[in-house]
Amino acid sequence: MSEALKIGIAGLGTVGAALVRILSERHEALAGICGKAIDVVAVSARDASRDRGVDLSGVKFYTDPVEMARAADIDVFVELMGGEGDPALQSVRDALTSGKHAVTANKALLARHGVELATLAEDKGVLLNFEAAVAGGIPVIKAMRESLTGNRIQRVFGILNGTCNYILTQMEKKGISFEECLAEAQRLGYAEADPTFDVEGNDTAHKLAILTSIAFGTKIAADEIYLEGISNISIEDIKAADELGFRIKLLGVAQKTETGIEQRVHPTMVPKDSVIARVDGVTNAVAIDADVLGELLMSGPGAGGDATASAVMGDIADIAKSRPGYQYGPVLGRPAASLQPYSRARMRSHEGGYFIRLTVEDRTGVFASLSKHMSDNAISLESIVQRPGSAGNGDKKTVILVTHATMEASVRKAVKAIGSEGYLADKPQVIRIERPAAGA
Amino acid sequence: MSEALKIGIAGLGTVGAALVRILSERHEALAGICGKAIDVVAVSARDASRDRGVDLSGVKFYTDPVEMARAADIDVFVELMGGEGDPALQSVRDALTSGKHAVTANKALLARHGVELATLAEDKGVLLNFEAAVAGGIPVIKAMRESLTGNRIQRVFGILNGTCNYILTQMEKKGISFEECLAEAQRLGYAEADPTFDVEGNDTAHKLAILTSIAFGTKIAADEIYLEGISNISIEDIKAADELGFRIKLLGVAQKTETGIEQRVHPTMVPKDSVIARVDGVTNAVAIDADVLGELLMSGPGAGGDATASAVMGDIADIAKSRPGYQYGPVLGRPAASLQPYSRARMRSHEGGYFIRLTVEDRTGVFASLSKHMSDNAISLESIVQRPGSAGNGDKKTVILVTHATMEASVRKAVKAIGSEGYLADKPQVIRIERPAAGA
Numbered sequence: 001m002s003e004a005l006k007i008g009i010a011g012l013g014t015v016g017a018a019l020v021r022i023l024s025e026r027h028e029a030l031a032g033i034c035g036k037a038i039d040v041v042a043v044s045a046r047d048a049s050r051d052r053g054v055d056l057s058g059v060k061f062y063t064d065p066v067e068m069a070r071a072a073d074i075d076v077f078v079e080l081m082g083g084e085g086d087p088a089l090q091s092v093r094d095a096l097t098s099g100k101h102a103v104t105a106n107k108a109l110l111a112r113h114g115v116e117l118a119t120l121a122e123d124k125g126v127l128l129n130f131e132a133a134v135a136g137g138i139p140v141i142k143a144m145r146e147s148l149t150g151n152r153i154q155r156v157f158g159i160l161n162g163t164c165n166y167i168l169t170q171m172e173k174k175g176i177s178f179e180e181c182l183a184e185a186q187r188l189g190y191a192e193a194d195p196t197f198d199v200e201g202n203d204t205a206h207k208l209a210i211l212t213s214i215a216f217g218t219k220i221a222a223d224e225i226y227l228e229g230i231s232n233i234s235i236e237d238i239k240a241a242d243e244l245g246f247r248i249k250l251l252g253v254a255q256k257t258e259t260g261i262e263q264r265v266h267p268t269m270v271p272k273d274s275v276i277a278r279v280d281g282v283t284n285a286v287a288i289d290a291d292v293l294g295e296l297l298m299s300g301p302g303a304g305g306d307a308t309a310s311a312v313m314g315d316i317a318d319i320a321k322s323r324p325g326y327q328y329g330p331v332l333g334r335p336a337a338s339l340q341p342y343s344r345a346r347m348r349s350h351e352g353g354y355f356i357r358l359t360v361e362d363r364t365g366v367f368a369s370l371s372k373h374m375s376d377n378a379i380s381l382e383s384i385v386q387r388p389g390s391a392g393n394g395d396k397k398t399v400i401l402v403t404h405a406t407m408e409a410s411v412r413k414a415v416k417a418i419g420s421e422g423y424l425a426d427k428p429q430v431i432r433i434e435r436p437a438a439g440a
Numbered sequence: 441m442s443e444a445l446k447i448g449i450a451g452l453g454t455v456g457a458a459l460v461r462i463l464s465e466r467h468e469a470l471a472g473i474c475g476k477a478i479d480v481v482a483v484s485a486r487d488a489s490r491d492r493g494v495d496l497s498g499v500k501f502y503t504d505p506v507e508m509a510r511a512a513d514i515d516v517f518v519e520l521m522g523g524e525g526d527p528a529l530q531s532v533r534d535a536l537t538s539g540k541h542a543v544t545a546n547k548a549l550l551a552r553h554g555v556e557l558a559t560l561a562e563d564k565g566v567l568l569n570f571e572a573a574v575a576g577g578i579p580v581i582k583a584m585r586e587s588l589t590g591n592r593i594q595r596v597f598g599i600l601n602g603t604c605n606y607i608l609t610q611m612e613k614k615g616i617s618f619e620e621c622l623a624e625a626q627r628l629g630y631a632e633a634d635p636t637f638d639v640e641g642n643d644t645a646h647k648l649a650i651l652t653s654i655a656f657g658t659k660i661a662a663d664e665i666y667l668e669g670i671s672n673i674s675i676e677d678i679k680a681a682d683e684l685g686f687r688i689k690l691l692g693v694a695q696k697t698e699t700g701i702e703q704r705v706h707p708t709m710v711p712k713d714s715v716i717a718r719v720d721g722v723t724n725a726v727a728i729d730a731d732v733l734g735e736l737l738m739s740g741p742g743a744g745g746d747a748t749a750s751a752v753m754g755d756i757a758d759i760a761k762s763r764p765g766y767q768y769g770p771v772l773g774r775p776a777a778s779l780q781p782y783s784r785a786r787m788r789s790h791e792g793g794y795f796i797r798l799t800v801e802d803r804t805g806v807f808a809s810l811s812k813h814m815s816d817n818a819i820s821l822e823s824i825v826q827r828p829g830s831a832g833n834g835d836k837k838t839v840i841l842v843t844h845a846t847m848e849a850s851v852r853k854a855v856k857a858i859g860s861e862g863y864l865a866d867k868p869q870v871i872r873i874e875r876p877a878a879g880a
Contacts, residue, residue, distance in 0.1 A: 022590050022732060025535070026590065026592075028591070028816055030589065031770070032774060032775065032778055033589055033773065033774055033775075034589075034675070034769070035775075052469075059774075085536060130690065131587065135736065137733040138736060139579075139582070139583050139586075140586035141578050142582060142583075142587055143582070143583075143587065144578070146582065146754060146757065146758060147579035147582055148749070148750065148754065149470065149473055149742070149749075149753060149754050150462045150470070150749070150750050150753025150754060150756075150757065151750055151753075152466075162804045170570070174443055253597070273718065273720075273838065274718070275715055275719060275739055278713065278714070278715045278717075278718050281717060282781075290750065292458070292462060292747075292749060292750040293577040293741060293746065293747050293750035294577065294740060294747055294753075295740060295741075296577065296578065296579075296738070296739075296740035296741075297737075297738065297739045297740060298736065298738045298739075299736075299737045299738075300733065300734060300735060300736035300737060301734040301736075305606065306732045306733065307732075307734060308733060309590070309735050310588065310590050310591055310730065310732040310733035310857060311587070311733075312588060313589060313590025313591075314587040314589050316590075316591065316807075317586065317589035317769075318586060318769075320768040328762040329473070329474070329757075330473060333473065334472060335473075335475075337474065386517035392490045
């Protein structure tokens, strides 16, 4: 058996502690599988004295992760601190520069500095693995980077944030408002005290930016993402979706179009009978449309200490199985130097179906006016539902329009024109529809 | 850039032709990703003159695959002929023996000779990749063999045969019989003229045997599988399943229990609101319960030339990305020499829920008798449905029992005892229930 692979872990939160536990409990089995032992020889954390429920005797303790990254006696630097800036950035940079492999679960770091770090790793001939950074324990990076090598990817989309999916699922199940669900999610630890980053889609956007780069061979462009969160999704939307055969999910979608690449994060209607529509609670899912394969869907735990540690462990095992002399596959699927500039497709050119929910004054001519604005903008309708307004709102009507595939610019123009007619009693709600390919 | 990777492809059916096409169309892109060109330099097929719609000029043609496998001028032998015996077996053996990597899509070959071939590959320090052998384009082998290295797997189950899933889906959608659906599937090319191998579960069993070995680190035991096909599933079963919140799928299930490892292929009730229940038509799906991660589900195209070629292509790219000096991860997830004997858990010890549909004479005391037999065998019931018999069967009643988790031996004993009472008007139908973990 070869010499042991020496690991340094930066960050001893729930993921770091779970990782230390697995590496200890499965030490012998892993050595058998990988052909060498995997030994944790160093850790770094801010507080050396805190009890983390794992045995760290004999392990060198650092309070400075950058110092640990530079230390000569580790083969793999595992970054589990999070955050797009230092010390995560500096320590991963230093680890790679000094010829160490790096494994990270840090989506923000990769969304901001992924191309720089991939270039560095490839220059140094070391691996930078980051399966845990997107969709937690779901092996989507490996699938895209390795399994689908023979394919051109046309679209990748997914439920990438467990907090949002939990809230949307609960709103539907219990018939309660976004605010009530959020409060419950906070009580249960599924949502942060400041939930903005999750519910407004930023977390999903970070993950999407990484997927886009691997899917299309373009530089990571985390600032070029259309962003819409779930905070304005109402129980009326969810009920209407249900009636019309849809469920609402916060999706991150990257898609190649004639004008460039769309990157968008928004609440989305997905057909109820699709597989992704059934992905409930904190579970994540990713669907990949590939030209040769067709559509591949993966779902599983997207967050949490154990699921994340499982993905980090897979990344470490891949390194352990390799040997000196092996030239690794490119970090982002293609050699970093060959990544193309990201060419953004504007949202107004987006083509798809739309769900439009309008609360209108109950007066003559409204329906004719709505119809006229739709047809003036060449929008053809798949279904129309008209209902009395909600309780205490008796003189109002709800009109729901579901369009066939049309251009976003047309929908915006039509909705704006409708807004200027004076009969809207509430802000119009517009939700995009996404249709999985057969099978997902 | 390194020297080109030289490929020889044995078998030029739909998969082989699709593979040649991808390797030609994506030649440059693949070279960029893999750091070397992938060149098809040899092919073998029975008929040299047939037009397969792909350009094979400059490619050496063999009529004998074994001869090609022995030829010195290829790095990778790609076996796409199928069949558990020769020439597939001999040619893969010879390719590995002569130090060539091998890629195969052949489930039957691996189910019978996988351990022997894995041992040979590991002895020779070459790769044997077989992603396409199980669930077509779904990267389940890679996920289990690499991504889940840090996990103990507790259960793996899936929809592994597209023909059966197509038939069951159509029976439900159209309300027609197994026989009618099978005829239609044959017309559409989804089922063979002799469908036995698919509909009786043998194909699923081959794939399951491979998954079991990787999941539990045991020798492949393709003959130790409990087998029940879908030919006796009636439209009544499907309707009753629907009423009770289930759908019927042919699942292959491998599960660790206290008495050993269960390998079973049978029609199965899965809860309607589970993700796997929504996997329709020819699509395949695999769910993996892992101790650290939780449950991972993957669904996608399980067969067909393109989906299979996509998986084969991923296997070839993995080899292309590697370099001499690299010692590969074990073929079946653990070193072949360390695989444990398969220890079979008997079906009568299987624990789970059961769906029992009985057609009974409409007379007094029947229901009391049924209840007594259940309670005599310590079977507790989750639900009971009693209905008039089907048309032309007016003096009969249908009774459906859904049990809580119980032992198969108890169910068999109870059903046998009920059968001896003389009031059964038809063969009793017993279908096992499988409950995915949360999220799948």
